[in-house]
Amino acid sequence: NAGVTQTPKFQVLKTGQSMTLQCAQDMNHNSMYWYRQDPGMGLRLIYYSASEGTTDKGEVPNGYNVSRLNKREFSLRLESAAPSQTSVYFCASSGSGRSYNEQFFGPGTRLTVL
Amino acid sequence: SQQGEEDPQALSIQEGENATMNCSYKTSINNLQWYRQNSGRGLVHLILIRSNEREKHSGRLRVTLDTSKKSSSLLITASRAADTASYFCATDETGANNLFFGTGTRLTVIP
Numbered sequence: 001n002a003g004v005t006q007t008p009k010f011q012v013l014k015t016g017q018s019m020t021l022q023c024a025q026d027m028n029h030n031s032m033y034w035y036r037q038d039p040g041m042g043l044r045l046i047y048y049s050a051s052e053g054t055t056d057k058g059e060v061p062n063g064y065n066v067s068r069l070n071k072r073e074f075s076l077r078l079e080s081a082a083p084s085q086t087s088v089y090f091c092a093s094s095g096s097g098r099s100y101n102e103q104f105f106g107p108g109t110r111l112t113v114l
Numbered sequence: 115s116q117q118g119e120e121d122p123q124a125l126s127i128q129e130g131e132n133a134t135m136n137c138s139y140k141t142s143i144n145n146l147q148w149y150r151q152n153s154g155r156g157l158v159h160l161i162l163i164r165s166n167e168r169e170k171h172s173g174r175l176r177v178t179l180d181t182s183k184k185s186s187s188l189l190i191t192a193s194r195a196a197d198t199a200s201y202f203c204a205t206d207e208t209g210a211n212n213l214f215f216g217t218g219t220r221l222t223v224i225p
Contacts, residue, residue, distance in 0.1 A: 042217040048212055090157070
């Protein structure tokens with residue numbers, strides 16, 4: 001099992017460019033999450049999907065959109081990147097619709113917006 | 115923000131010593147979890163303690179939870195250089211649908 005995979009690992013964008021971060025899990029989990037991690041801020045939830053076909057906003061959703069393509073895949077899109085979106089992005093998944101189960105994290109995508 | 119607060123922000127100890135880090139939170143919770151993050155990697159789940167539990171052990175890890183003080187502690191006994199990492203607490207808060215992560219404690223274990 002690969003667990004949670006993310007692509008790409010690194011990306012540099014110019015202000016205003018768009019991109020999609022891809023995430024896939026092979027653990028048959030219902031719930032998937034996108035976080036960003038900034039120095040001194042811990043992890044902050046951007047969007048989550050409690051089950052296939054549903055998505056909900058987290059703490060910091062502005063500037064992002066998500067798609068739960070199927071049970072395995074959950075993508076994060078930046079339509080018009082801004083320097084404030086420079087961060088490390090993590091995708092995670094968990095087994096049930098509630099987050100009380102442990103979350104499994106991908107290796108992260110390090111994004112720099114110039 | 116509903117993030118927890120870890121204390122200390124950074125901790126440096128000698129191999130073989132015990133390491134204790136603390137987490138405080140603000141609301142009622144269903145459970146509290148601890149995660150570890152090695153530099154440049156994703157987080158890895160270590161242990162979960164439910165709101166009706168006071169102490170839990172897993173190998174060299176011991177977690178306590180005091181819901182009256184809204185605080186938890188993680189103790190790593192007989193530390194090893196490989197324990198060098200950042201440690202985060204995360205709370206599953208009543209009525210919420212996601213975890214809230216603290217800002218982390220950076221642990222350095224010196225060989």
